[in-house]
Amino acid sequence: MSKESENKNQDFKIEKNQNEDEHGASASNEDVTFDYPPIKxxxxxxTADIQIHSWGDSIEESFEQAAMGMFAYMTDTDLIENRDMKQIDIRADGDLQNLLFKFLCEWLEVYGTEDYFIPRKIEINLFDRNExxxxxxxxxxxxxxxxxxxxxxxxxxxxxxxxIHEEASTHDVYVIVDI
Amino acid sequence: MSKESENKNQDFKIEKNQNEDEHGASASNEDVTFDYPPIKxxxxxxTADIQIHSWGDSIEESFEQAAMGMFAYMTDTDLIENRDMKQIDIRADGDLQNLLFKFLCEWLEVYGTEDYFIPRKIEINLFDRNExxxxxxxxxxxxxxxxxxxxxxxxxxxxxxxxIHEEASTHDVYVIVDI
Structure with missing residues (x-):
């Protein structure tokens, strides 16, 4: 606290504002000497997260849309041009959730390791449910x-x-990502 | 999924990329017909939050700094001019934590109800620990x-x-706010 303000409790007149609005009346402040305080x-x-909800005519399309939605949160993908192509090949353990997790992680890794490559269109070419x-x-x-x-x-x-709502006609997918 | 892509598993040649880098080689993509997919x-x-840490030569100053820090997250307060003054008068129940909570809530309410009033400087004129x-x-x-x-x-x-670390010489205050 600045030296000037150490005595402020004495200087301050509570009565002055007792009949004013809840937050006090506006003042012109012309008489206030302004030493803006230092930053302390x-x-x-x-921490922050966002839930992405995607859907499609197939579970593949819902996965594609989830990944495209992820990148669309990072930039306006309408401005991304088709100049380059990257391919991923991933295998999951156990269930579809792990597959979705690894699918999105892999695209994040491509982004992080390939000089911030942003895909505007993502196409799943092989979707093997058994493997x-x-x-x-x-x-x-x-x-x-x-x-x-x-x-x-x-x-x-x-x-x-x-x-992952496979049974739904819209194959809805919900995934929460940290931002 | 578009009609064109329904047969893509057949069209797609896995062998083509087997000897390439992890994420596949870059391609010029000139031969790719681009129908960008609809947004689904x-x-x-x-949900998001941020922790504000403030400090001062007194607990009053730490409270003032916490509130100024809150507004500085909402805008660059260096650009805020001293054109207006708002006053708050609050009472808490129980402890200093409730006092800090109500102090910050009240400034948020001033912002929300007084046409987005942003204070650049906040000064505590009365700090009554007993009341x-x-x-x-x-x-x-x-x-x-x-x-x-x-x-x-x-x-x-x-x-x-x-x-609220009153005993510390820097009177550190930590408060998490939802953004």
Whole structure:
């Protein structure tokens, strides 16, 4: 606290504002000497997540849409051009949830390790339910701040409340990602 | 899934990429006919929070700094001018944590009910530890998108992991707010 404000309790006249509105009347402030205080705060431990809901005419399409939705949160993918292609080939253990998890993780890894490659279109070319294997291709280009908009980066995929509604005609998928 | 892609598993030649890099070689994609897929995803249930840590030469200053830190997350307060003053007068129940909670809530309410008034400087004029009462003034102006930058709006104050270290020489305060 500044020296000036150490005596403020004495200087301050409570009576002055007793008949005013709840938050006090507006003042012109012309008489207030302004020494703006130094900054004595910081921000820590930012946590945030977003739930992506996707759907499709098949479970493959719902997976594709979930991954495209993930990238669309990171930038306006309408501005991404079809300049490059990346392919992924993944195998899961156990169930479809693990397959979806690995599918999205792998695309995040492509983004992180391939100079921020952003696919605008993702196509699953092989979806093997028995082997729990996916081969997919992403068509897009490297993120370039001079031409693309900056959304919010997806940092990680989570299993939290993950849902895959295969039986539904719209094959809805829900996945929560950390941002 | 589009009609074209229904037969893609047959058309797709896995062998083609077997000797390539992990994510497949880059391709010029000139031969790819591009019908970008429709959007079948949406974003739900966004949750996020940030922890504000503030400190000061007194507990009053730490409270002031926590509130100024809260507004500085919502906009660059260096651009806020001293055009207006709002006063708050609050009483808490029980302990200092409730006092800090109500102090920050009240400033959020001023922001929400007084046409987005943003204080750049907040001064506590009365800090009564026995009565758990604070009278404070905020000096600033109404948020104006044409002159001010848009940060992230603080939606609510929480008690989650709230800490008030009165005994420390820096009187550290930690409060997590929903954004």
């Amino acid at each position: 705060y910081e921000y820590l431990d930012n 729990l294997r996916i081969i997919a291709r992403g068509y897009g280009e490297l993120f370039d701040l001079s031409r693309h908009t900056q959304g919010t980066e997806v940092k990680a995929i989570t299993y939290s409340n993950m849902q | 995803y949406e974003y739900l249930d966004n 758990l009462r604070i009278i404070a003034r905020g000096y600033g102006e109404l948020f104006d998108l044409s002159r001010h930058t848009q940060g992230t709006e603080v939606k609510a104050i929480t008690y989650s992991n709230m800490q």
